[in-house]
Amino acid sequence: MVGQDSLSVPLQSHQDFLWTAQIQIGTPPLNYTVAVDTGSADMWLDASIFNTSASSTLDKTHQAFTIRYDMGEVSGYIASDHVSLQGRKVENQTFGIATNISDANIPQGVQGVMGMAGQRLSRLQATPFWQNLPLNRSIFSIYLKSMNQSGISAVPSDGILSLGTMNESMIAGPFNNLATVNPDTWSVPFSGINVSNHIVQVPFNTNAVIDSGTIMVGGPRNAIEEFYSQFDGASEIRGEPGFFSFQCASVPQVYLAFGNAQYKLKPADLILSEAQYAPDDRDGQPDSDDFKCVGSFFAMDAGTSWIVGGSFLKNVYTVFNNEMPRQIGFAPLNAKTFESEVLPVGLPSNARLLSPSHWILACFVAALYIFRS
Missing domain, CATH: 2.40.70.10 (Acid Proteases)
Incomplete structure (x- = not known):
């Protein structure tokens, strides 16, 4: 059940290949589409999309970063600004502005990445955004809908990222x-x-x-x-x-x-x-x-x-539990579809x-x- 200190975030599928969420960055806040990635810890935005002059609260550190992928790499400089997800704001969140994205094979419409792994994996040496959110529990859960499946009728989106909770239904x-x-x-x-x-x-x-x-x-x-x-x-x-x-x-x-x-x-x-x-x-x-x-x-x-x-x-329905003992839980989906x-x-x-x-x-x-x- 979603309460005051938990979030239920709709996900969008990009050709059944990558799932994204909408975040807001800056003052005034502007929308950006980022991939939800449990394999990395950092948040970064494509510099060709991110408007650095649009926010009065953006702080450019100009400190360089590089994230190497198995297929290409991303590099640029580190910045911080207010980042929000469904109205929940984290002030001065550290993220990267990627001025070079080489051979990373990112689908059109995906403007960056939101890493969901632990801080010690961070190439920016920053606390992951989701861990800075005011959540009642340090967990998140993911449901992804197949492109060729009608999915759960009560879920109009391509998936759901639940933060601080899980959807037992x-x-x-x-x-x-x-x-x-x-x-x-x-x-x-x-x-x-x-x-x-x-x-x-x-x-x-x-x-x-x-x-x-x-x-x-x-x-x-x-x-x-x-x-x-x-x-x-x-x-x-x-x-x-x-x-x-x-x-x-x-x-x-x-x-x-x-x-x-x-x-x-x-x-x-x-x-x-x-x-x-x-x-x-x-x-x-x-x-x-x-x-x-x-x-x-x-x-x-x-x-x-x-x-x-x-x-x-x-x-499956997957819960990522960052509490002790740290664990991942898999459960069968409640839909014959x-x-x-x-x-x-x-x-x-x-x-x-x-x-x-x-x-x-x-x-x-x-x-x-x-x-x-």
Whole structure:
């Protein structure tokens, strides 16, 4: 329930790839659209959008900053000003003004980032904005609506960010609470993947960063290659190392396992986009196996940890609890439309076909997630 010291913020989906909220900055306050990113800690605005002369309370420090992403980087200078979210104001909030954004693949209409991770991850050495808000509890929760799903009828937006609270009406079962493995990242133990009864095992003490700043799921190359070995016609895309395509017409059931439960992903959430039409017969007539799709799971050549983004988060309700003990909780969504499903660790039923309407699902073959070095 939302009270005086909690907020319920509508989110906007950008091509089912990134989810944003509206904030206000300056005096007088102006609106800006920022990505909600649990994988980073800093707030920054694109200098080409942010009007530095429009606010009488803006303080430019001219101290430089750089945030390196796995795909590009952002750099500029540090400033502070009044920042508000649904009328709740934080005075003199530190944020970055990005004068250079290189290869970060940020969708049009997204004007910056609002980081939701811990302060020690901050490249600006600043307290994250959400932690400066006057909230009754140091928690936030996220619901993301799939672009191809009608979603919860009572929720007209593309998602909800609840600050200081959670929306219990959206969940259909108990939370699976997992202690974070780091005091600043939203990282929890990861148990592996179930692909139509084939278990992709991960080493003991494997961790996954739960990252709303990307749509994709990334893991070590050997595990991702084993994952795609269960997809018909799967192969790595030439010129796009780490990304794989497969036949759109037949997609196996996929479950991600956390703790003592595993969660089913909708078939559409395994697809980033249609990659190509490649007929395999001479009559030129399109068959279901002629369509290749780009997968939302990708291979990272370095490290053993995983990044788990929106492809998973769209299938659960997630609470990020910054209180002690610090933890993340997953719960099934309270709507049949979502096909949200949680079950004890075990083997699910056989795979099912992906409907033709999903063959043309389009998203970016790029992701915004923080390079954690």
